[in-house]
Amino acid sequence: MKIVISIGDCNGVGLEILLANHKRVSKLCTPLYCAEEALLKEAARKLKIKYPKSLKCIAPNAKIPPIKPAKICAESGAYSYESFLTALDWTLQGKTKALVTLPIHKKAWQLAGIPYAGHTEAMRALLKPQQNPAIMVLGSPKLYVALFTDHIPLKCVAQSIDAQSLKNFLLSLAPHITKAPCGVLGLNPHAGDFGVLGDEEEAITQAIKEANNALKQRLFVGPLVPDTAFVGKHLRYYVAMYHDQGLIPLKTLYFKESINLTLNLPIIRTSVDHGTAFDIAYQHKADSTSYLNAVREAVFRVKIQEGKTIKK
Incomplete structure (x- = not known):
């Protein structure tokens, strides 16, 4: 089961959580990450961790921003938005079964000229649910x-x-x-x-x-x-x-x-229930529980949608 993951703001805890949990997530689904491989490798270097094997990336249509831990930047805001749009498009096309989003920084989106306060507002505007x-x-x-x-x-x-x-x-x-x-x-x-x-x-x-x-x-x-x-x-x-x-x-x-x-929504979308946590970014202090639960929830809802009888 393919599930696409938008990376959120690269200056927050999102990439640390993503890299640290690739093996665990891969046991739940086939994750596709909406980011340039070069950006994820740079995050691994800054975190001083080994870059995970078999990590599959989808490159968003945006310039790779420099990673500036705990900094609010228009560049990181623009990239996180394009990561989200790419992930959303893949899910709408049926290339992936669900979308999981890592945290964006609302001010960074604003600095990048993005007219939405967050993921939910963007999906309301872009998808325009009819009923x-x-x-x-x-x-x-x-x-x-x-x-x-x-x-x-x-x-x-x-x-x-x-x-x-x-x-x-x-x-x-x-x-x-x-x-x-x-x-x-x-x-x-x-x-x-x-x-x-x-x-x-x-x-x-x-x-x-x-x-x-x-x-x-x-x-x-x-x-x-x-x-x-x-x-x-x-x-x-x-x-x-x-x-x-x-x-x-x-x-x-x-x-x-x-x-x-x-x-x-016409798609399945889950997310972590926390923000970018700039105060602990790139310090190996981020908790992964919410992220793993968001992936599990996405997998659960896909199986229900496919008519599989399972216990949560």
Whole structure:
């Protein structure tokens, strides 16, 4: 099974993780790396590690950037974007079964003139899903959090919440929930305290009711009080109204093992659930658990898509 891997920002921990785990990943699938071999060899030299044998590369259409550990550069941003585009194209063409992305640096993308805040936003714009928008889900087998809004300024969250949009989001998420119920967080402290601390919960309540009615089951519950929603509830799935609301508890509990998964795309795409970690780049301190889990998840979803009955 061929799975393509975009390398992310070469100045972060991505190449260290890639090189250190080639043998392990090769036991799970046939990995194809979207990078020039020369760049990967340079990373191996900087890390003072042996370059893995049988490593297969796909060269993106971009100039090879110099590796500058922990530096935000337009050159590395442009290369990571082209690595992603090449990997995406190969997957869309069916040359590979799934796409796994290593972390990019959003500022480097901005410096390179790329108009997207990250992979998910780029795929929403480039693939334009017809029926449902792409959904960012992060998690581990014990806890998954779907983000109603993801990479937008916090000041824009409240105005983004309306009953119809949230209902559509819940309905598009519903087929991916394997263990009910799914908790939906309120936006305000105390979930608004019956309107004392905000009225956005009225729209959230309406969306939950209408989604459940459409599904003819009580799949979604809430709005839950955000600061206690993860305490003793034993739910596997949650919907957060904004990025940090859902990811602070997730990363506190399962940071190393959690992954990023994009739903409602015409392809399978998984990713690590961490950034470029410039503070530890090229220091042999990067943890590989999230990367390996992202590859495993991609393989699992390919097998399910192919109709194979397997246990995760």
